[in-house]
Amino acid sequence: MPYQKGTGKSVVVALGGNALGNTPQEQYELVQDTAKHIVDMVAEGINVIVTHGNGPQVGMINNAFAYASAHDGKTPEMPFPEAGAMSQGYIGYHLSQAVLSEMKRRGIMRSTANVVTQTVVYPDDPAFENPTKPVGAFLTEEEAKRKAEETGWTYKEDAGRGWRQVVASPKPRRIVESDAIRDLFEAGYIVVCTGGGGVPVFEHDDTYEGVPAVIDKDRSAAMMAATFKADMLVILTAVDKVAVNFGRPDQADIDVMDAAQARQYIEEGQFAPGSMLPKVEACLEYVEAYPQGRALITSLEKAAAGLRGETGTIITA
Numbered sequence: 001m002p003y004q005k006g007t008g009k010s011v012v013v014a015l016g017g018n019a020l021g022n023t024p025q026e027q028y029e030l031v032q033d034t035a036k037h038i039v040d041m042v043a044e045g046i047n048v049i050v051t052h053g054n055g056p057q058v059g060m061i062n063n064a065f066a067y068a069s070a071h072d073g074k075t076p077e078m079p080f081p082e083a084g085a086m087s088q089g090y091i092g093y094h095l096s097q098a099v100l101s102e103m104k105r106r107g108i109m110r111s112t113a114n115v116v117t118q119t120v121v122y123p124d125d126p127a128f129e130n131p132t133k134p135v136g137a138f139l140t141e142e143e144a145k146r147k148a149e150e151t152g153w154t155y156k157e158d159a160g161r162g163w164r165q166v167v168a169s170p171k172p173r174r175i176v177e178s179d180a181i182r183d184l185f186e187a188g189y190i191v192v193c194t195g196g197g198g199v200p201v202f203e204h205d206d207t208y209e210g211v212p213a214v215i216d217k218d219r220s221a222a223m224m225a226a227t228f229k230a231d232m233l234v235i236l237t238a239v240d241k242v243a244v245n246f247g248r249p250d251q252a253d254i255d256v257m258d259a260a261q262a263r264q265y266i267e268e269g270q271f272a273p274g275s276m277l278p279k280v281e282a283c284l285e286y287v288e289a290y291p292q293g294r295a296l297i298t299s300l301e302k303a304a305a306g307l308r309g310e311t312g313t314i315i316t317a
């Protein structure tokens with residue numbers, strides 16, 4: 001099949017939890033719709049790199065092996081970095097297949113490429129002292145305390161929604177497969193990569209070593225968008241726009257904010273830690289590293305409209 005490259009701008013898209021769901025069945029269903037929104041962008045000539053979260057999925061895989069291993073005595077425990085790599089493969093497979101099918105239906109002659117990605121993190125990152133990244137399913141307090149005793153894992157209460165396992169979330173420093181991703185992207189592939197922010201690895205003199213942690217995918221997407229000088233970083237989540245006074249009667253949507261304004265809102269505590277705050281911070285990291293770039297936060301449903309400047313929140317340098 002002859003491949004075509006889009007003629008429009010280049011974007012790095014980060015997909016949030018609502019694009020994927022929590023179980024293989026739910027994910028398979030949801031990605032059919034997610035793919036339509038990605039292909040809407042492709043149909044407009046946009047060149048897309050797709051990244052995605054993996055918190056629920058990496059937790060599910062790790063937990064399933066731990067449970068089976070404890071109960072049948074035959075199944076091996078699955079180390080956390082390997083569970084992260086499995087989550088990239090499984091999510092990437094669903095996303096890629098759904099995007100390919102949607103393009104086939106629309107007669108678009110493009111193809112996808114999945115890259116299982118590693119991201120270098122530093123051993124002295126303070127994040128290792130304080131696990132904050134929720135992974136896996138929501139549990140009751142009782143279930144979480146029992147699991148913590150059984151496994152030695154850390155569990156924390158997650159924003160009033162229940163208890164979840166938490167792991168360290170170190171800062172991404174370098175994407176190991178960066179050159180391969182760039183080559184595939186420049187050749188016209190829709191590249192699905194850096195899932196879950198990439199499997200975190202320490203880089204030694206001669207080797208790489210997987211690390212039991214989960215990187216924030218928006219932060220890795222921002223680093224990749226800056227590295228590749230992508231025209232836009234597009235963070236897709238469950239809301240059309242970022243807001244001030246979120247969830248209050250005087251909530252007001254933000255159409256555009258520059259870095260100084262965003263920092264002021266951060267100081268005022270306008271963005272919830274663990275949800276909107278890391279997204280706005282990721283956008284700042286991107287526009288400050290690549291001031292010509294524009295970051296967009298919007299919903300999956302509004303992605304193509306947001307790229308046309310019709311909705312969403314734009315963050316500039």
Ligand SMILES: Nc1ncnc2c1ncn2[C@@H]1O[C@H](COP(=O)(O)OP(=O)(O)O)[C@@H](O)[C@H]1O
Pocket residue numbers: 015016017018053236237238239241242243244245246270271272274275276277
């Ligand atoms: N100031 C804010 N403006 C808009 N949404 C906010 C704000 N603060 C918190 N949120 C919440 O953050 C959510 C996005 O975070 P999260 O669900 O963790 O992301 P993801 O889509 O990556 O899974 C939004 O759906 C919204 O409920």
Ligand SMILES: NC(=O)OP(=O)(O)O
Pocket residue numbers: 016017052053054055056134195196197214215216217218
């Ligand atoms: N890795 C990551 O950021 O995953 P979630 O978006 O699922 O938390």
